[in-house]
Amino acid sequence: MIRFVYIIVGMAVLLLSSGIASGFERFPPPDFESGYEQPSPTTPNPRQDIYEYIDAFVLLAVLSLASYLVLRKRRRRLIFVLSILSLFYFGFWREGCVCPIGAIQNVALSIFDSDYAVPITVMIFFLLPLVFTLFFGRIFCAAVCPLGAIQDVVLLRPTSVPEWLESGLRLFAYVYLAAAVLFAATGSAFIICRYDPFISFFRLSGDFNMLILGVCFLFVGMFIGRPYCRFACPYGIIMRQLSRISKWRVAITPDDCIKCRLCEDSCPFGAIRAPTEDWSPQDYNKNKKLLVVLILLLPVLVFSCGWIGFALRPVTSRMHATVRLADGIYLEETGQAQETTDTSSAFRATGKEVQDLYAEALDIQAEFGLGGWIFGGFVGLVIALKLIVLSLRRQRTDYEAGRAGCLACGRCFEYCPKEHTKRKLAKETIDKS
Amino acid sequence: MKTQIDDTYKKTPGNTEATSQWYHTAVATAVIGGVFSLIILEVMLFNYFQRTVAEPKRAEKLDALKIQLQQEPDDQQLIFQVLELDPQSDVDPNRVKELEVIQAEIRNNPDDKQLLPRIRQLYLQIKQDRIRQLDLQIRQVRMRRWDLSQKGSYLLLGSVVVLLIGVKSAYAYRKKLPAPQPAPDKRKEQARKAMQARWAVTVGLITFGLTALFLTTRPWIDFSAADMQATSYPSTEEIRKNWPRFRGPGGLGISAYTNVPASWNGKTGEAILWKSKVPLPGHNSPIVWEDRVFVTGADPNNREVYCFDALSGKLLWKRGVTGSTKPIEVMDDGGPGYAAPTAVTDGRRICAIFPTGDVGCFDFDGKNLWTRNLGIPDSGYGHATSLAMYRNLLLIQYDQGGAEDEISKLIALDTFTGRTVWETKRPVPNSWSSPIVAEIGNQHQIITCADPWVIAYEPNGAELWRAKCLGGEIAPSPIYAAGRIFAIEPYATLIAIKPDGRGDVTKTHIDWSIDENTPDTSSPVGNDKFIFLLTTEGMLTCYKTADGTKSWEHEFDYNFLASPSLVGDRLYLLSEKGVMLIAEISTEYKEVAKCELGEDCFATPAFMDGRIYIRGMENLYCIGEEEAPKQP
Missing domain, CATH: 3.30.40 (Herpes Virus-1)
Structure with missing residues (x-):
């Protein structure tokens, strides 16, 4: 019966999106079609400044409340209710913008482009969750992020992802983060916003392909907990690193761990780490050699991937509008393209020299060459460090929430018998008093 | 036993009965x-x-x-x-x-x-x-x-x-109690998981590399190695060597070649290389690009573009320009007729316009690239303004109606597709003058004439300057010579304007004007020193470009509709009767040759390397010598 219901849910969620996607044009198209395609806006309508400050205040309040609920109250149900409220406020009401994830790009652009100033509210949205992460772990992911919340809502039958697969898939998020910074820094595109899979749901309209992607994420999210957060979210990558050094963070048990193993499979995100055993002498020696090789391999990987990033500049630079325009104009000028575009016609109407455009495109390609080295070098560094970290000996005596991977959702609390004891004691104390 | 287990199940906090x-x-x-x-x-x-x-x-x-x-x-x-x-x-x-x-x-x-x-x-x-x-x-x-x-x-x-x-x-x-199974050997499990994770990361690295390899194998344009000079429009040098529009390069009526014939006779066939009949009539002038000669012709029902082989005179192709199905009324007898506007080419495409508002564009093989209908223009005698080109823009001075109707405009079409790139409204009534594109300083200006404004535009359609100095029915086209724009008000005034102003320059940039012997149809021609005007009735006048002082004048017994042209230091004047009068530029009129074609001519000839192309009322002529020495 339940399986049947799952199938219905899956179909309904998929087709719900299709229903919204096939939204009609509000007004019929004009008689004289120009062939121009109306682009889907990537940002919602502008709001009054005061609302942006209210949003920033709400973000602060929700983060504070979430911290209290996760670290003090330790109640999953309350955390879930708060995440639903966040979903409606930050997702549907505010139409998913500004969000801290996308704000990475604003910050990156402002660093590399002195003419661009980040609005203060965008800066608040970018920094506030990071500051909270530094102190309380990934509170933002637990109950504030609308992208996380919408995936949590559809999570029905969580299936564990093998650790090896998780390690491999997470690389994508690093590449995505590096690419997002590269494109933002060069003023090419804000790809995080452009390829936000859930924005179509929040705005009840959007690009059809992105809608399909969103539906796919939600469908996968019914069985695999928060796939976007774990394998794609670039902001999650930053938070993972900050969460490693956070002052306070989620603990599965409110007391000493008794290693009952009841919480072992409670986390749908695979964030619970089991106690470790010491290595055998053979394993120790073997890993020591491997570690030396991997450390020596680090500069090789950084350089190789950096070169790959550099070699990718023809592809990456095409994300920049000027290079795309120059490409199009060049093809038209050399007779390789018979059809012109609105953009190329508009360029010609300016009377600018095509040689100037080519020179500009050449400069941008050179920028992407340098950016490609950094982008690729970063990816290579991440891969090399990951290989090294996976070869290090871990020492854990208790069941713990992973420092980086724990999304502070609080699902594991109820699986701990110590938690129940504590609650019972607390209830008895209240009853007595 | 079972009851005991069920009780335990129910009593366990956080657990509930599935069948509740x-x-x-x-x-x-x-x-x-x-x-x-x-x-x-x-x-x-x-x-x-x-x-x-x-x-x-x-x-x-x-x-x-x-x-x-x-x-x-x-x-x-x-x-x-x-x-x-x-x-x-x-x-x-x-x-x-x-x-x-x-x-x-x-x-x-x-x-x-x-x-x-x-x-x-x-x-x-x-x-x-x-x-x-x-x-x-x-x-x-x-x-x-x-x-x-x-x-x-x-x-x-x-x-x-x-x-x-x-x-x-x-x-x-339906939540069930977690029931952990006996743990496997943790030590082995840890080592196995770490190894698997390392492999997964390695696979990720390989995927990254392969994806990059795949992406980099796709074609791309390396602007550091690309031919930066490659353009879809001709260079200034290419334009100079051809006769791409009405009155040749820049619409100035000046030949780049000096080795053009100075002696021929249409009746005896002397120096007539070939003579080809043009299927439909038209007063438009021939344009030439390398080995192709183009003219257009039309009658009330058909509008056609013709491409002739410059070497043999063979009609290579003719193509109809269809669009409007409504018949129009134009002044045919003594007026511009059904095919007055001269076509234009950039060496890749040939574009033509007709008084019906139909615009057609073809490649050199006659393939129709696009056709547009701009609407039938409200023109007193019929639309006669010739086309101009600036890079990939086809420029159409579409003056019509009265100034108060506000329907005149300058239109720029994309020569690739025929789409309108921009259009600018013009505060003028219908006119028959053709626009020119002049390179002035480091800027290109589109110069237009109509009652009462001479207006200059930037190539993006923005207005640069305007001078209120014309009146009546404007047919002569402007020219740019000796650092000045010369515009003509028929039977009234020749105006010299300095083209470096902005806004209304009527009071500031009109250098000089004269009001004697100005033509009503033909356009002027000039060089650094002199400007020549030729009236329909046959009065040729030479003025100094510096201050408008009259240098000399000479009266012919011929009528002229074709505009005068300059070949080196010689003036070529084609009369309505087909007689070409060739004169040296001097302090007085000094005729050096008179050549008869034997056919009436309204159109202005095209001058190429060792050749002249003249359109008569029925035929297209190529004049020259078979083995004429080429001029670099």
């Missing part, structure tokens, strides 16, 4: 939510199907009606179609009544020509009514479907929320 009443309620909620979702989904799918399949058919019907409205049936077709119209399907009762009356009258008097205007008017009204009615229906249906889609989305969203709540609750009520 709440569980069944949650399942029921989920089923209701699911069924409701499916029903809404069905409705929305049906709505979507209607929108994507049924509505376009209705829109096609509307399009067909619109096309039908644009087609003007002849009298017999009209009567037949009106008789076939079903009066019952019309919504306006008055129209139905009128239609029935007309239909009865047609049947009673089928040959009554007096009825035709009424029939045509009624036919148009009924067609328009039906288009409006169908258009309204389509819009109403579309809005209804949009409304249904929007409401359905919200209902679906709500029902899915109910479904999710039900399913999640049911799942919560």
Whole structure:
């Protein structure tokens, strides 16, 4: 019966999106079609400044409340209710913008482009969750992020992802983060916003392909907990690193761990780490050699991937509008393209020299060459460090929430018998008093 | 034993009984939510199907009606179609009544020509009514479907929320105690997991590399190695070596070659390399690009572009320019006729315009690249303004009506596609003068003349400057010589304007003007020192460009419609009777040759390397020597 219901849910969620996607044009198209395609806006309508400050205040309040609920109250149900409220406020009401994830790009652009100033509210949205992460772990992911919340809502039958697969898939998020910074820094595109899979749901309209992607994420999210957060979210990558050094963070048990193993499979995100055993002498020696090789391999990987990033500049630079325009104009000028575009016609109407455009495109390609080295070098560094970290000996005596991977959702609390004891004691104390 | 286990199960905090009443309620909620979702989904799918399949058919019907409205049936077709119209399907009762009356009258008097205007008017009204009615229906249906889609989305969203709540609750009520299985050998497990993770990361690295390899193998343009000079439009040097538009490079009437013939005779065939008949008449001038000569011709029903082989005179191709089906009235006898505007080429494409407003563009093989109809211009004698090109822009000075009508404009079309790149309204009435593109300083200016303004535009259509100095019916085109723009008001004034102003320069940049011997049709020609004017009645006047001082004048016994041209230090003046008068530029008129073609000529000749191309009233001539030495 339940399986049947799952199938219905899956179909309904998929087709719900299709229903919204096939939204009609509000007004019929004009008689004289120009062939121009109306682009889907990537940002919602502008709001009054005061609302942006209210949003920033709400973000602060929700983060504070979430911290209290996760670290003090330790109640999953309350955390879930708060995440639903966040979903409606930050997702549907505010139409998913500004969000801290996308704000990475604003910050990156402002660093590399002195003419661009980040609005203060965008800066608040970018920094506030990071500051909270530094102190309380990934509170933002637990109950504030609308992208996380919408995936949590559809999570029905969580299936564990093998650790090896998780390690491999997470690389994508690093590449995505590096690419997002590269494109933002060069003023090419804000790809995080452009390829936000859930924005179509929040705005009840959007690009059809992105809608399909969103539906796919939600469908996968019914069985695999928060796939976007774990394998794609670039902001999650930053938070993972900050969460490693956070002052306070989620603990599965409110007391000493008794290693009952009841919480072992409670986390749908695979964030619970089991106690470790010491290595055998053979394993120790073997890993020591491997570690030396991997450390020596680090500069090789950084350089190789950096070169790959550099070699990718023809592809990456095409994300920049000027290079795309120059490409199009060049093809038209050399007779390789018979059809012109609105953009190329508009360029010609300016009377600018095509040689100037080519020179500009050449400069941008050179920028992407340098950016490609950094982008690729970063990816290579991440891969090399990951290989090294996976070869290090871990020492854990208790069941713990992973420092980086724990999304502070609080699902594991109820699986701990110590938690129940504590609650019972607390209830008895209240009853007595 | 079982009871004991069940009791333990129930009493365990956080655990619940799978078959409790709440569980069944949650399942029921989920089923209701699911069924409701499916029903809404069905409705929305049906709505979507209607929108994507049924509505376009209705829109096609509307399009067909619109096309039908644009087609003007002849009298017999009209009567037949009106008789076939079903009066019952019309919504306006008055129209139905009128239609029935007309239909009865047609049947009673089928040959009554007096009825035709009424029939045509009624036919148009009924067609328009039906288009409006169908258009309204389509819009109403579309809005209804949009409304249904929007409401359905919200209902679906709500029902899915109910479904999710039900399913999640049911799942919560079926929650089972975790039952950890005996752990495998942890030490081995740790090593195995670490190794697997390392392999997964390695696979990630390989995937990254392979993806990059795949992406980099795709073609791309390396601007550091690309031919930066490659353009789809000709260079200044290419233009200089050809005769790409009315009056040649820049519309100045100056030949780049000095080795052109100075002696021929059309009657004896002396120096006539070839002579080819042009299928349809036209007063437009030949244009030449390397081995191709282009002219256009038209009559009231046909408009054609002709491409001749410059070496043999063979007609390589002719192409019709179709667009407007409505006949136009132009002043044919003594006026510009049906093909006065001269075509233009950039060496890749040839574009032509006709007084019907039809613009056609062809490649050098005669392939039609695009055709546009700009609407029939309201021009007193018929549209006669020639085309100009700037890079990939086809420039059309589309002056029409009166200045108060505000319908004159300068239009720039993309030569690739014919799409309008920009258009600028002009505060002038109809005119017959052709625009020129002059390189002034480091800037290109599009210079136009009409009553009362000489206006200069940037290549993007923005106005640079304007001078109020003209009046009447402006036909002569402007030229740029000796750092000045020269414009002519027929029978009145020659004005020299300094082109470095901005805004209204009437009071600041008019260098000088003279009001003697100005032509009404032909355009001036000039160099750094002198400017020459040739009136229709045959008065040639030479003025100094510096201050407008008259240097000399000479009167011919010929009439002239073709504009004068400069070949080195010689003036070439082609009379209406086909006599070319060749004179040296000197302190006085000094005729060096007189050559007869033997055919009347209205068009201005084209001068190329060792050759002259002249269009007579019926034939196109190539004059030169077979083995003439080439000029670099």
